[in-house]
Amino acid sequence: MTMDHEQAFVTLATNDSYAKGAMVLGKSLRNHKTSKKLVVLIGPHVSDQSSSVLHKIYDEVKLVDVMDSGDTAHLAMMKRPDLGVTFTKLHCWTLTHYSKCVFMDADTLVLSNIDELFDREELSAAPDPGWPDCFNSGVFVFRPSNETYGKLLQYCTVHGSFDGGDQGVLNGFFCDWSTTDITKHLPFIYNMSSIAIYTYLPAFKQYGANAKVVHFLGQRKPWSYTYDPKQRRVRGEIQDATPHPSFLVDWWILYSSEVVPLLLRAYGDLPFHSGCEEGVAQHALSSMTSEERKQKWEQGQADYMGMDSFDNIQKKLDVFLK
Template structure:
């Protein structure tokens, strides 16, 4: 009976109102969470847009006066006590000195009590980048380098407030290492710690009289050679790497964009004819270094590119450069052609080929690691490598003001190895040789290999190494590119002839038109531009661009096959007048 009376009892109005208010408040809180907290996928998609560009001066992007924290991780403020790693100090630390001011980066989980006997420990906190911040945000496939819309920009990698610290005698940093995990060398957090250490050395380093700074790095992986050069490594013990870094070189690197998301060198202001002002960038060259710089190309295993190398030398000389022209070649190049290459302007140096251990025997890329010999040219401070299927149209000497690895973009996050700024170094050469069996090249060649070693590179404008291709197969692309190929005075600094090479075609038209899978490389305008350079050469040099009987047969087969397929452009119907056909 009591139970029935309780059920029949009518609840008070105040109680009903309280219950309704509780439910209303609960649903409002739930709705606010769902509305205001975007998903992880949204963060990932827009991570790069939430920060603004800069490396030397880093600030989070402000939006309506509110800091955007979504891709930044605040320093760990947890009071949870962690077990610190007690690690043996490297023995060479005792010879470095005492009474120092030691800046420590990312050493929060290390027991550093014993380091105090060497001086004052200064911890350098910084905001860690989120795992949602990916390498492709810093190294995009394409940027608006012509500034047709808003111009290119880079997302920010957060840096400490360097001005808040005094000068330091030594910097110690623990570098992240996810090896052998796939993509470990393209870890943004790993790059961030490298750059914090490099910037701290430049901005707050107490350099010695040789302008060098003591930097001690803790890492299972080799530190990034793009930032801390192996020539500067003076000691290694276990996972400890001791560098005496040259501040001038380090200062130049940290002054450049944080990735290929922006140009290291915009070659023009508002017009292509405006001369680039070198004073806008950090340049560390002296009259001495000008004598120790060279343009270099490589020939090995075949004489197929001899004509291209002759034409390349002539095109460089036409730009009035005073740098040395150096050709690395092996014994496959015959004496008459060596003489011709020398007359064309090259200084010859003989090399022993380097085999790609992952290449098949007698394949096109069997000896393409011979390009590693470039790093053995230590009588030069800096070289610019240029492939022999390139012609240079404007002076490229300005590139000597930029560090290794400076190049133009290719696909994805990689650079094109057709034109590269290189700093010769025997230890870099030894490192490349040591990693031959370890690294898998995406294309089986030197370009894929080098992109796994030099992952942090500096983007040159595409006009420095303009690729002759038409990937979109659109009339607009063809119009724009052909206008650039034919412009006079030239708007391009060089043209890189992909596909079948001009000297292996009849001069009447680009023979890439005749081969179905090579038509993306076909341009009669670019083809004619190469022949203009050729025609300016001495007659005795032109003779080394003759067609072999085999080449003539292949060209005729291509024309007949194009006719059978009924290719609508009808290049196969063009009457061939090239005198080389009849020699």
């Protein structure tokens, strides 16, 4: 039996937006009591503040910069500059101090303990909702190996990616997934696309309650919206193809309650946009005395997004003028 410390959940954050996703994912794994290590690969565009928060949530934060590495990845990159983020993701195979890992995209959210995924073999993944003969690369089980890493890079350089991203590369490389071994087909509840809910609503009603991982596929990510913590309402143009509202709210509840306080601490006096309307940022500021607040105003550091927003000042004025 392999030891838990030799196994890890791995994710990737290429910028501060995806870092927010990684923070929520890490918290959701911890809250559901995973016994595995948590690893996040970060790109060079992730800020020091985001990095310091990730260090509080993850056991290992590893900077991967394909552009700077003098290894085979760099050579591959020269030939295929279009696959930059893909090469960064493939770095997960270099985590050879772990015997087995589960990769999860930063736009996933864990709804219950999923440690049983480590009973599966490489390469296990769930079918893609758009083309079920392909697996979706948002959640997959793999075995770190420098040999596999080298072969993947070589494959990339020669064949490229049929969809321009890592999913095309991985499906090309692990091309027998759809036909060979059904135990490598993860049930859809381990990578339930928020878009698929709408395309087959009866199935969602039948099986959705068992979902263990929700994946916010599509252009708009949870962090692209804004959130009103008081009313627990997500705002933004919610169209048909948007994530099932309750999962989106679940993401925001976790982000606003457990991640934003860490971010506010990391940013200190620097401006930081949390995406939360009033609410959270306000709680952090309402502990300020009126004297401290007056000083902030005089130094030109009014909290324009929260307590001192135009709407709030207008409300105050309305009360006085009435």
